[in-house]
Amino acid sequence: MVKRGPAGLAVEVDKASFSYNNIKAIDELTLQVPSGISFGLLGPNGAGKTTLIRLLVGLLKPKSGSVRILGKTPSRKIAHLIGYMPQLHSLYTELSIIQNVDFFARVYQLTDKHQRARRVEEVIKLVDLWQRRKDSVLKLSGGMRQRVSLACAIVHNPPLLFLDEPTVGLDPELRVTFWEHFADLTRQGTTLIISSHTMDDAAHCQKLAFLRLGRVIALGAPAELRAATGNAEATLEDAFLYFIKQDEVKQNVG
Amino acid sequence: MSASTLTIARRIILQLIRDRRTLVLLIIVPLVIASLVGVIVPDKTTLDYVAPPMLAVLILFFGFILTGISSLRERSQGTMERLMASPVSRLDIVGGYLLGFLGFALIQTLILFFYNTYVFDVSFRGDLWQILVFQILIGTGAVCMGIFFSILARNEFQMMQFIPLIILPQIVLCGLIWPVEQMPNYLQWLANALPLTYGVDGIKALMVQGQSLLDIGKDVGVLAGYAVGLLILAAITLRRGAAS
Numbered sequence: 001m002v003k004r005g006p007a008g009l010a011v012e013v014d015k016a017s018f019s020y021n022n023i024k025a026i027d028e029l030t031l032q033v034p035s036g037i038s039f040g041l042l043g044p045n046g047a048g049k050t051t052l053i054r055l056l057v058g059l060l061k062p063k064s065g066s067v068r069i070l071g072k073t074p075s076r077k078i079a080h081l082i083g084y085m086p087q088l089h090s091l092y093t094e095l096s097i098i099q100n101v102d103f104f105a106r107v108y109q110l111t112d113k114h115q116r117a118r119r120v121e122e123v124i125k126l127v128d129l130w131q132r133r134k135d136s137v138l139k140l141s142g143g144m145r146q147r148v149s150l151a152c153a154i155v156h157n158p159p160l161l162f163l164d165e166p167t168v169g170l171d172p173e174l175r176v177t178f179w180e181h182f183a184d185l186t187r188q189g190t191t192l193i194i195s196s197h198t199m200d201d202a203a204h205c206q207k208l209a210f211l212r213l214g215r216v217i218a219l220g221a222p223a224e225l226r227a228a229t230g231n232a233e234a235t236l237e238d239a240f241l242y243f244i245k246q247d248e249v250k251q252n253v254g
Numbered sequence: 255m256s257a258s259t260l261t262i263a264r265r266i267i268l269q270l271i272r273d274r275r276t277l278v279l280l281i282i283v284p285l286v287i288a289s290l291v292g293v294i295v296p297d298k299t300t301l302d303y304v305a306p307p308m309l310a311v312l313i314l315f316f317g318f319i320l321t322g323i324s325s326l327r328e329r330s331q332g333t334m335e336r337l338m339a340s341p342v343s344r345l346d347i348v349g350g351y352l353l354g355f356l357g358f359a360l361i362q363t364l365i366l367f368f369y370n371t372y373v374f375d376v377s378f379r380g381d382l383w384q385i386l387v388f389q390i391l392i393g394t395g396a397v398c399m400g401i402f403f404s405i406l407a408r409n410e411f412q413m414m415q416f417i418p419l420i421i422l423p424q425i426v427l428c429g430l431i432w433p434v435e436q437m438p439n440y441l442q443w444l445a446n447a448l449p450l451t452y453g454v455d456g457i458k459a460l461m462v463q464g465q466s467l468l469d470i471g472k473d474v475g476v477l478a479g480y481a482v483g484l485l486i487l488a489a490i491t492l493r494r495g496a497a498s
Binding site for chain 1: 257258261264265268269272273331332333335336337338339340341342343
């Protein structure tokens with residue numbers, strides 16, 4: 001069963017701030033993400049996407065404001081309810097594909113041996129690497145490693161999944177395959193929080209937040225954001241640039 | 255002991271087993287060092303005195319460097335970040351490292367023990383199990399020290415610089431090369447602040463004089479204190495390292 005926060009919210013961020021050595025990475029950011037959708041965090045490098053995801057998975061604590069996932073403050077107690085695919089491949093390169101996925105299945109407390117073996121097989125097949133399951137990660141290409149990383153993040157079937165730039169470095173064909181997996185997951189009720197700086201990824205998300213300098217500068221469905229520019233033929237890239245200009249004006253006035 | 259600790263220890267053992275070259279080196283390097291010592295030291299009486307401290311020195315050295323580099327790689331590869339976002343606790347991670355690496359360190363101790371006994375005819379007194387328990391104490395401190403210092407390093411090269419800074423002074427001052435009592439006062443003070451001094455003192459008492467763990471309560475106590483302190487320090491610093 002999919003767990004939800006109050007009013008069906010998967011993520012609630014209220015005026016959260018975070019800085020690294022006095023450099024503000026997140027600046028009084030407020031955001032709400034409903035359950036069961038694919039939600040994109042879009043922004044250029046340094047916009048605060050990775051820091052926000054790290055706050056949401058509990059790796060960092062906000063200096064002020066609050067962060068809640070599935071109605072609770074991120075902690076080890078609810079860590080089994082989330083899946084996390086960091087920006088790096090984050091795999092044990094000496095181990096094989098199956099050993100990596102099995103390790104994370106154990107970490108996420110899939111204690112029943114048969115159930116774990118079944119689930120490990122299922123996710124490796126899902127990312128289409130069953131034939132290579134005994135190969136060490138060291139022998140795999142970047143795209144294959146990305147697929148193993150995804151398998152590790154979803155092996156425990158979490159209701160909330162954080163994917164930090166999951167499609168970086170993937171070829172167009174693999175990118176399509178990834179988005180098919182993501183669509184399947186949302187159909188099953190999983191909430192996906194996906195960070196990206198490409199507008200191609202943005203178009204696949206049901207809802208988007210444009211981030212700039214640690215703040216949300218626009219929020220809505222891709223079609224709504226495009227329409228906000230007032231140009232019927234505007235692309236998401238046009239919309240993003242439009243909101244950046246609007247924000248610059250606002251900041252200068254402020 | 256939690257299931258997560260065992261899961262992490264199992265993974266560390268699997269990683270080392272699959273890395274055949276490292277595994278072979280882990281066995282060969284101590285044997286090469288023991289052989290060198292065995293050949294260089296002229297008489298058997300001196301060898302009987304020098305060989306036991308080598309066990310303490312090697313477990314400190316390998317425990318520190320293996321854990322330090324593994325922990326550093328875990329951070330640079332991003333797997334530590336992944337673990338820290340999972341239900342696994344920091345103590346589970348440190349505990350898993352301890353179990354995984356101590357297993358290998360103890361196998362090294364046994365290989366060295368029997369190699370010295372049967373190849374170089376080194377005489378040992380005392381019980382083997384007491385020697386192993388004492389080695390676990392030294393190894394625990396070494397593993398936790400490795401995790402702690404890996405947080406301060408950004409790459410393997412920097413981690414290697416900790417060997418001359420952290421390990422070498424301990425080897426020089428532990429009493430293996432020169433008796434601590436005959437050192438200048440300020441060096442005695444420094445030597446008495448370092449864990450290997452108690453490791454070498456204790457292992458000599460166990461293996462050369464045939465004393466028991468109860469007889470060397472001070473060495474056991476100080477090493478246990480170091481182990482617990484470093485374990486807490488390693489667990490505390492893990493979070494800072496994961497998200498840096």
